[in-house]
Amino acid sequence: MKLSKSILQAVLIAVTTGAIVSCEKLRKDELSKPKIHKSKTDSTLVSCPACGMG
Amino acid sequence: MREIFTALSCNLDENILATALPLFENEKVEAIEWSFDTLYKHENIPGWFVELLQAFGNEKRLIGHGVYFSLFSGCWTAAQQTWLSHLEKISATFQFDHISEHFGFMTGSNFHQGAPLSIPFTPATLAIGRDRLKRIYNSCKCPVGIENLAFSYSLDEMKQHGEFLDKLVSPVNGFIILDLHNLYCQSHNFGICLEDIIHFYPLHRVREIHISGGSWEDSVTAPGQKIRRDTHDDRVPTALFGLLKTAIKKCPQLKYVVLEQLSNALVNEDMRNGYREDFMEMYSIIKNENEISDGIKLNDFFPKKFVISPEPIQDTVLQEQELVLSNILESAASYDDAISRLQSSALHGSAWKPEQWKPYMLETAIAIAQKWKHGFE
Numbered sequence: 001m002k003l004s005k006s007i008l009q010a011v012l013i014a015v016t017t018g019a020i021v022s023c024e025k026l027r028k029d030e031l032s033k034p035k036i037h038k039s040k041t042d043s044t045l046v047s048c049p050a051c052g053m054g
Numbered sequence: 055m056r057e058i059f060t061a062l063s064c065n066l067d068e069n070i071l072a073t074a075l076p077l078f079e080n081e082k083v084e085a086i087e088w089s090f091d092t093l094y095k096h097e098n099i100p101g102w103f104v105e106l107l108q109a110f111g112n113e114k115r116l117i118g119h120g121v122y123f124s125l126f127s128g129c130w131t132a133a134q135q136t137w138l139s140h141l142e143k144i145s146a147t148f149q150f151d152h153i154s155e156h157f158g159f160m161t162g163s164n165f166h167q168g169a170p171l172s173i174p175f176t177p178a179t180l181a182i183g184r185d186r187l188k189r190i191y192n193s194c195k196c197p198v199g200i201e202n203l204a205f206s207y208s209l210d211e212m213k214q215h216g217e218f219l220d221k222l223v224s225p226v227n228g229f230i231i232l233d234l235h236n237l238y239c240q241s242h243n244f245g246i247c248l249e250d251i252i253h254f255y256p257l258h259r260v261r262e263i264h265i266s267g268g269s270w271e272d273s274v275t276a277p278g279q280k281i282r283r284d285t286h287d288d289r290v291p292t293a294l295f296g297l298l299k300t301a302i303k304k305c306p307q308l309k310y311v312v313l314e315q316l317s318n319a320l321v322n323e324d325m326r327n328g329y330r331e332d333f334m335e336m337y338s339i340i341k342n343e344n345e346i347s348d349g350i351k352l353n354d355f356f357p358k359k360f361v362i363s364p365e366p367i368q369d370t371v372l373q374e375q376e377l378v379l380s381n382i383l384e385s386a387a388s389y390d391d392a393i394s395r396l397q398s399s400a401l402h403g404s405a406w407k408p409e410q411w412k413p414y415m416l417e418t419a420i421a422i423a424q425k426w427k428h429g430f431e
Contacts (some may be wrong), residue, residue, distance in 0.1 A: 002081050003109055010102030015072040 128373025197355035204284035216255035227259035383423035
């Protein structure tokens with residue numbers, strides 16, 4: 001499925017910085033210089049068990 | 055005519071998203087499965103992740119997979135009610151094509167600390183499971199389903215699992231997730247041919263398939279025998295790709311095939327490349343095998359009218375048995391210790407039939423319960 005460039009860009013930034021990024025802001029900024037919180041404590045990327053508990 | 059979508063388990067996890075990103079960019083991911091109840095430590099979901107979920111949801115390509123509901127807990131808990139409320143709330147935000155949960159009850163006294171283990175297949179447990187599925191449907195208002203378990207205590211239990219699943223989901227016209235790696239575990243641990251084991255399950259209800267990897271564990275009670283565990287921390291066994299081809303042909307209602315792997319098995323580029331190779335193998339099989347004759351009536355898996363009791367059905371005896379078993383499994387110092395305590399417990403001579411459990415599977419249950427008693431850290 002085709003995803004918008006802004007979503008893909010936001011995922012890229014999130015996985016490389018652990019930051020919260022607004023896709024809307026990315027669209028408005030034309031991906032210029034989105035504000036990125038680099039503090040690890042701000043990270044919302046968390047380990048997830050999903051399944052795999054067998 | 056049906057269409058099968060290639061999907062991956064996609065959660066708010068750095069390793070998973072980093073691994074999946076090239077697949078997203080190349081438009082190979084046709085749907086995503088989100089474990090919507092795993093963000094309990096966080097109040098807000100970041101906006102970009104919301105947009106990712108909504109992008110798939112808007113195309114009816116988002117499916118939800120619960121982890122913590124504990125379908126067969128004997129007594130209704132406040133945490134289960136909260137879980138349902140959360141599901142109702144997020145179902146208003148995201149358009150799920152369906153919602154699923156795991157079979158079994160969760161060991162552990164804390165809602166988020168434990169692992170799913172099987173239960174006796176009795177009228178009492180069937181009534182509880184059906185009651186809970188109806189409540190899940192009433193919260194999400196979309197098709198609901200249950201995944202087959204990787205773990206059984208005995209061969210007889212494994213053989214009865216599929217029939218029980220069929221009875222369980224029937225009142226809500228529910229579907230089954232057929233986890234092929236779970237079948238792989240059962241096949242190896244009970245010595246049944248992988249191509250035969252699939253016939254123990256209600257294939258006409260399979261709307262989703264999972265594939266993943268796992269690990270081997272030594273057994274003290276069965277020296278020389280390796281126990282297969284569903285740990286999702288390695289690549290997909292080659293045999294499962296063959297089984298996937300078979301399953302696609304035998305499951306006429308199949309709509310999603312999902313690749314699952316845990317974050318801790320995606321920490322370096324070799325692992326991530328391996329995952330992507332597995333995904334593309336899965337993708338290739340689905341595109342090649344995605345041909346089925348017209349004329350098959352597709353099940354929408356929405357329920358007809360059903361009756362639900364005003365209050366959740368509860369079984370205090372079952373609840374007590376689950377607590378006793380959880381305690382034994384979580385605290386047993388050894389297999390012998392567990393056997394000794396089981397023999398003097400209320401489970402002895404009950405429908406749980408611990409006398410018939412394979413020793414190496416009890417040993418495995420101890421390992422599972424003790425691995426997850428502190429939750430996912």
